[in-house]
Amino acid sequence: MPPAKEHAASGKRLRTARAIQQATLQLATEHGYHAVTTDMIAERAGISRRTFFNHYQNKQDAIVGPKVDRFGQAYDWFVTSDGGLLSDLQILVRQVVAEASPDPSVIRNIGKVLGDSPDLQPVFSATIANLTRELEPLLSRRLGTEREPVAHLIAHLVSQAIAHSFRDWTVDNETALEQVVEKANSNIRFVVQTLGPG
Amino acid sequence: MPPAKEHAASGKRLRTARAIQQATLQLATEHGYHAVTTDMIAERAGISRRTFFNHYQNKQDAIVGPKVDRFGQAYDWFVTSDGGLLSDLQILVRQVVAEASPDPSVIRNIGKVLGDSPDLQPVFSATIANLTRELEPLLSRRLGTEREPVAHLIAHLVSQAIAHSFRDWTVDNETALEQVVEKANSNIRFVVQTLGPG
Numbered sequence: 001m002p003p004a005k006e007h008a009a010s011g012k013r014l015r016t017a018r019a020i021q022q023a024t025l026q027l028a029t030e031h032g033y034h035a036v037t038t039d040m041i042a043e044r045a046g047i048s049r050r051t052f053f054n055h056y057q058n059k060q061d062a063i064v065g066p067k068v069d070r071f072g073q074a075y076d077w078f079v080t081s082d083g084g085l086l087s088d089l090q091i092l093v094r095q096v097v098a099e100a101s102p103d104p105s106v107i108r109n110i111g112k113v114l115g116d117s118p119d120l121q122p123v124f125s126a127t128i129a130n131l132t133r134e135l136e137p138l139l140s141r142r143l144g145t146e147r148e149p150v151a152h153l154i155a156h157l158v159s160q161a162i163a164h165s166f167r168d169w170t171v172d173n174e175t176a177l178e179q180v181v182e183k184a185n186s187n188i189r190f191v192v193q194t195l196g197p198g
Numbered sequence: 199m200p201p202a203k204e205h206a207a208s209g210k211r212l213r214t215a216r217a218i219q220q221a222t223l224q225l226a227t228e229h230g231y232h233a234v235t236t237d238m239i240a241e242r243a244g245i246s247r248r249t250f251f252n253h254y255q256n257k258q259d260a261i262v263g264p265k266v267d268r269f270g271q272a273y274d275w276f277v278t279s280d281g282g283l284l285s286d287l288q289i290l291v292r293q294v295v296a297e298a299s300p301d302p303s304v305i306r307n308i309g310k311v312l313g314d315s316p317d318l319q320p321v322f323s324a325t326i327a328n329l330t331r332e333l334e335p336l337l338s339r340r341l342g343t344e345r346e347p348v349a350h351l352i353a354h355l356v357s358q359a360i361a362h363s364f365r366d367w368t369v370d371n372e373t374a375l376e377q378v379v380e381k382a383n384s385n386i387r388f389v390v391q392t393l394g395p396g
Contacts (some may be wrong), residue, residue, distance in 0.1 A: 086393050143392065149362050149381075153355060157389065160354045165349050167226045183347075190348045191355065192393045194341065195284050195386065 017066035025109035215264035
């Protein structure tokens with residue numbers, strides 16, 4: 001089993017960054033994304049402008065949220081595990097989701113903001129692309145360098161499955177966060193079954 | 199077996215659009231993408247400015263090339279086939295590649311231009327996203343609407359596999375175009391094997 005990921009001294013910094021993201025999302029749902037200014041965000045989050053720019057370059061950065069080092073040392077178990085790849089990926093995805101999304105309201109507000117401002121879609125697509133880029137080296141290390149294209153494709157498949165489940169989740173508020181992970185994983189399982197022999 | 203796709207009266211229009219794309223790519227490899235103007239493109243392609251804007255909105259459009267209706271009527275066989283999905287996808291991908299890329303030099307020049315101007319990557323990522331969006335309804339019709347997320351993920355997987363093979367191909371000029379398809383398909387097969395049970 002994987003060890004719980006360590007939470008270092010960066011805890012306070014991360015909390016502030018998340019509070020700023022929350023404030024940005026709230027303001028965007030209230031006024032529309034394009035009407036929101038960094039001054040409004042700083043006021044809502046109860047911080048100075050200077051603190052805002054300590055954490056984010058601009059409001060687009062702030063709405064995406066803090067960059068978390070999701071795949072550090074704590075994921076060495078994944079590289080060396082001799083468990084089934086799909087079930088190990090399920091454990092990994094569960095950890096990623098638990099760490100990335102401590103507050104369900106963030107995801108819900110992202111869904112609302114995207115509904116109002118579809119032009120922001122590329123911003124969030126970029127975060128999916130980031131997840132792919134982070135997963136890729138982990139998978140490459142596990143599968144071996146000669147399987148690099150396979151690692152690349154699996155990283156894509158997994159991050160798309162997660163993104164898809166999250167999008168569904170923003171529509172159906174009744175689902176628990178845990179079920180988002182289950183859904184992503186069962187969709188990957190269906191893909192494998194559908195493309196598999198027989 | 200699928201019928202050969204019909205080539206309608208749009209043949210001449212398509213040839214002109216491809217000639218403009220070729221000219222744009224050549225100029226971009228010679229002068230760098232950002233130095234190329236629509237006037238230069240029109241001159242190189244031997245057409246008027248007006249003809250250029252008949253085919254493309256701007257040089258970014260021109261470098262991506264003509265929008266082809268890849269998944270029209272001719273793909274009904276794919277929706278109703280009771281063959282294996284992966285082997286049917288292989289036939290489909292072979293047709294898509296054959297139709298989308300009649301001239302290997304286009305792909306090679308795209309590789310060169312991307313090497314010089316990495317900021318153009320989103321432009322070509324958009325063409326991969328287009329392929330995904332075109333594949334999705336075909337797969338949805340075949341798999342049934344209750345499998346919509348699976349259709350979505352398979353469409354992603356297939357277009358990523360094709361894009362990955364093409365990227366490889368631009369580096370290794372010795373490979374035949376046909377092998378690009380084989381490689382995309384064998385990579386998908388590896389993904390299924392790697393994620394599959396046992």
